[in-house]
Amino acid sequence: MSLKHAILVLLETEPSSGYDLLKQFKNSLGYFWNAKHQQIYQQLKHLSSEGLIECRLEKQAGKPDKKVYKITTSGVTELSSWLTEPVSPNKINDALLVKIYGGHLTLSRNLLSELEDHLILHQTTLLQLKEIEHKYLSLSKNLQKKYQLPYITLRRGILGEEAWLQWANEAIKMIKK
Amino acid sequence: MSLKHAILVLLETEPSSGYDLLKQFKNSLGYFWNAKHQQIYQQLKHLSSEGLIECRLEKQAGKPDKKVYKITTSGVTELSSWLTEPVSPNKINDALLVKIYGGHLTLSRNLLSELEDHLILHQTTLLQLKEIEHKYLSLSKNLQKKYQLPYITLRRGILGEEAWLQWANEAIKMIKK
């Protein structure tokens, strides 16, 4: 399980509240790791009780209080050791493909409209990713080096989305004729 | 949730036992839907109690008995109605990318060896998929039409794996220099 480790990775970069993490999961990391707010809050509590992170309350003017979590040395140890172990290959569960696989039970215009809906989502995602890439590429050599690893994960997102779009266009053509 | 529907899709094609389904999940459908044997057996029981599938015992010489499940008319109805509803976009959770994202805490040769391990797996998968594609392309026009939709999902696998490999090679180069 690595929601745990995803959170540790984020907290290792900077202390954050559950809400901050949620936003980070929606941006950068969200393209390859997803979590709902409940999952994050529950996991934070759990990590806290394991002593891998610690919490301090931060009062804010005009906004609700924040619980800011910070990784502990024991958390860094855990994270480092996780990094040396091989990760198990990714579990893919893609409902859209299940649907297409069994699509002969429905009208092809159903499949097409669904594909087109997803197409729009993926196009939007790709544009967002390319925007981030653009910002990265305009950084100094130094900063580029610093953010090299996150950039590599961004590249995965970009290449992945491009391949998805290529496939979807191919698929739409095939279904249409 | 669509393990349920993935199973119904498979059973709609042909009646199968839990073990048969497990093998199908490992082959064709396995490239986009994964399930452990426990999950399948539990879900079969559940679908049975919902009346969406029915079971008959098949005695086999030399092998343990089989429970062969078959979709019911009510199951087909459920499946058809699922096919008209939009599927929610795919949840991606990729531990390898989390690892790379936070990889500055470990040696780059750790990341490289992990990437290379995964590279081999993906290369193998791609070869398998291309073999299946080759078989498909040597079928008659008629049969090609019949299996068009599964073929489209196969294409997703192929394009996806190719993009993955392209990314991995790029990533390895970047990390090395």
Next chain:
DNA sequence: TTAAACTATGCAAGTTTTTGCATATTTAGT
């Protein structure tokens, strides 16, 4: 000015998935 969206967190209950254990026979390889 009113509704919607954003900030910020959490309980409780339910569903789904994973893990560990358990059984029993056959077949293929060494």
Next chain:
DNA sequence: ACTAAATATGCAAAAACTTGCATAGTTTAA
């Protein structure tokens, strides 16, 4: 002759994840 892998299914418990509800103040746009 022995071992491993394949065939075939399942219980029980734990862990992970989702859904519905709940609170409460602030900001922003119609």
